[in-house]
Amino acid sequence: MSVQWRNEVEKQYDTYLEKVKEFLSIPSVHDETSVKDGAPFGQPVADALEYILNYCEEIGFTTHNVGGYAAHAEYGTGEEIIGVLCHVDVVPAGDGWTWDPFKPELRDGKLYARGAIDDKGPTMAAVFALKIIKELGLPLRRRVRIIFGTDEESGDWVGLRRYFAEQPMPLMGFAPDAEFPIITAEKGILICHLVQDVGTLSAQRESGWTLASFQAGNRENMVADKAEAVLTGDGDVFAVKEQFQSYLMKRRIRGYAEEQNDGVRLVLEGISHHGMEPHKGLNAGLELARFLHALDLDERGRQLIRLIHDYFVDSFFGEKLGIDIEDDINGKLTVNVGTFSYVQDGQAKLGVNIRYPVKAGTSEIMGKLKAAAQAFGYTVAPNVIDQKPHYVKHDHELVKTLQRVYEAHTGEEATLLAIGGGTYGRALDTGVAFGPLFPGEEETAHQKDEYFNVENMKRAMAIYAEAIYELAK
Numbered sequence: 411m412s413v414q415w416r417n418e419v420e421k422q423y424d425t426y427l428e429k430v431k432e433f434l435s436i437p438s439v440h441d442e443t444s445v446k447d448g449a450p451f452g453q454p455v456a457d458a459l460e461y462i463l464n465y466c467e468e469i470g471f472t473t474h475n476v477g478g479y480a481a482h483a484e485y486g487t488g489e490e491i492i493g494v495l496c497h498v499d500v501v502p503a504g505d506g507w508t509w510d511p512f513k514p515e516l517r518d519g520k521l522y523a524r525g526a527i528d529d530k531g532p533t534m535a536a537v538f539a540l541k542i543i544k545e546l547g548l549p550l551r552r553r554v555r556i557i558f559g560t561d562e563e564s565g566d567w568v569g570l571r572r573y574f575a576e577q578p579m580p581l582m583g584f585a586p587d588a589e590f591p592i593i594t595a596e597k598g599i600l601i602c603h604l605v606q607d608v609g610t611l612s613a614q615r616e617s618g619w620t621l622a623s624f625q626a627g628n629r630e631n632m633v634a635d636k637a638e639a640v641l642t643g644d645g646d647v648f649a650v651k652e653q654f655q656s657y658l659m660k661r662r663i664r665g666y667a668e669e670q671n672d673g674v675r676l677v678l679e680g681i682s683h684h685g686m687e688p689h690k691g692l693n694a695g696l697e698l699a700r701f702l703h704a705l706d707l708d709e710r711g712r713q714l715i716r717l718i719h720d721y722f723v724d725s726f727f728g729e730k731l732g733i734d735i736e737d738d739i740n741g742k743l744t745v746n747v748g749t750f751s752y753v754q755d756g757q758a759k760l761g762v763n764i765r766y767p768v769k770a771g772t773s774e775i776m777g778k779l780k781a782a783a784q785a786f787g788y789t790v791a792p793n794v795i796d797q798k799p800h801y802v803k804h805d806h807e808l809v810k811t812l813q814r815v816y817e818a819h820t821g822e823e824a825t826l827l828a829i830g831g832g833t834y835g836r837a838l839d840t841g842v843a844f845g846p847l848f849p850g851e852e853e854t855a856h857q858k859d860e861y862f863n864v865e866n867m868k869r870a871m872a873i874y875a876e877a878i879y880e881l882a883k
C-alpha cells in the first residue's frame with residue numbers, strides 16, 4: 411500500500427507539538443542530589459522517562475522500564491527487533507538564554523528549549539513515527555523498540571549497559587541524535603593519562619627558572635582554551651616577559667605575562683574546539699609548551715615540556731608518535747592533549763584523547779604512547795578507556811534502506827558519513843546515526859537558545875516513519 415507519509419505527519423503535528431512541549435518542560439539534567447532507587451540519574455531524568463513511557467502506553471505501545479537506567483516502548487510482532495535509540499536527558503541550560511530554557515517557546519517556525527534538537531524533539535518524533543504506523547494498521551513482521559537512554563550526556567552510558575545486560579540487542583537500528591544523511595563509521599576512542607609522581611628531581615634549583623606549575627584544559631575531549639604557567643627562581647623576569655610578548659605576537663595568540671613575588675606568571679588563550687578535530691582549535695597547552703621549550707628550566711619541568719614538545723606539538727594526526735594511521739573507513743587518526751596539570755612538588759599528568767580508525771590497533775598505539783612516556787620518566791596510568799571503532803558496511807540492509815528512504819523524501823543523495831565518534835548509534839551492535847539535523851542546518855545542541863525547526867522536524871518525522879516501516883515490514 412502506498413502511504414502519504416507527509417500527510418500523515420501533518421495530521422499528527424499539533425498533537426506532537428503539544429506533547430513535545432510538555433516533555434521539554436521537564437528539566438531532565440543529571441542530578442546527583444536526588445538519586446534514589448529507580449532514579450539512578452536523579453529525579454528530573456526519571457520524571458522525563460516516566461512521562462514518555464506513560465504517553466507511549468496511552469497510545470497503545472507496551473513499555474518496559476529497566477530500573478530507571480533505560481526503558482523501551484514496543485509495537486509490532488515477530489522475533490527480530492528494530493531499535494530506535496534516543497535519550498531523555500539533557501545538558502544543563504547554561505547562561506544567556508533569550509527565553510526560559512524549560513518553557514518551550516514557538517517563534518518564527520522554531521521551537522526553542524533545552525533538549526529541542528538533542529534529543530527530546532527527535533525522541534518524540536520517533537514515538538509519533540511509530541504512532542502513525544500503528545494507526546494506519548500497517549502489518550510488521552519485526553518488532554519495533556524505541557529505546558530511551560537516560561545518561562547519554564552525563565556519563566559513560568552506564569544506563570544503556572544496564573539495559574542491554576537484561577534486554578536483547580536489536581537486530582539493527584538507528585539513533586536520531588546527530589545529523590542526516592547517515593553516519594555509518596565512527597572512530598575508536600582511546601582516553602588515557604601520562605603521569606609522573608613527584609620524584610627526586612623536584613628540588614628547587616640553585617639558579618635560573620623552575621617550572622612551579624603548568625595547567626591547561628578541563629576535558630580530554632576538548633581543545634584546551636586556556637593555559638597558565640608559573641616560573642620561579644632568579645631568572646631574568648624582564649627578558650622572559652619580552653620573549654613571551656614577541657612569541658605571542660609572532661603566532662598571533664592572546665595572552666600576557668606578569669611578575670609575581672618570586673617569578674613570573676604566563677597566561678595564554680587558545681581556541682576551544684571538539685577534541686575529535688584538534689587541528690581546528692588552538693591548543694593553549696601545546697602553544698605554551700612550545701614557548702617554554704626555548705627556556706632553560708629545572709630538570710623535572712624540562713621533562714614535562716620536552717614530552718609535550720617532542721611528541722604532541724604540531725602533531726595532531728599522531729605524526730611525532732609514529733601512529734599517523736589512516737584508512738578508507740574512518741579517515742585519519744587524531745590526537746588531542748586536552749588536560750595538562752603539573753605542580754613542582756606534586757603529580758604531573760597529561761590527559762590524551764586519541765580517535766583511531768579501524769586499521770589502527772590499540773596495542774600499537776599504546777606501545778608508542780608508553781615508549782614516549784618512558785623517554786621522559788612518565789608512565790601511562792592504568793585507567794585507560796578504549797571504545798572500539800564502530801561501522802556498518804555500506805551494503806548492509808540497514809544502510810541501503812535508510813538511503814532509499816532519505817533520498818525519496820529529500821531528493822538529495824544520501825551520502826554516508828564517517829566521523830570522529832561518539833554518537834549514540836555506536837551503542838547498537840548494528841547501528842547508525844540518522845538525523846535529525848539536515849545538511850546545512852544550524853547546530854544548536856548544547857548551546858543557548860537551542861531549537862528545532864518545525865518544518866524540518868516534520869520532514870524528519872516522515873522519514874523516520876517510513877524508515878521504521880521499511881525496516882520492520
Ligand SMILES: [Zn+2]
Pocket residue numbers: 497528529562587
Ligand atoms: Zn544527544
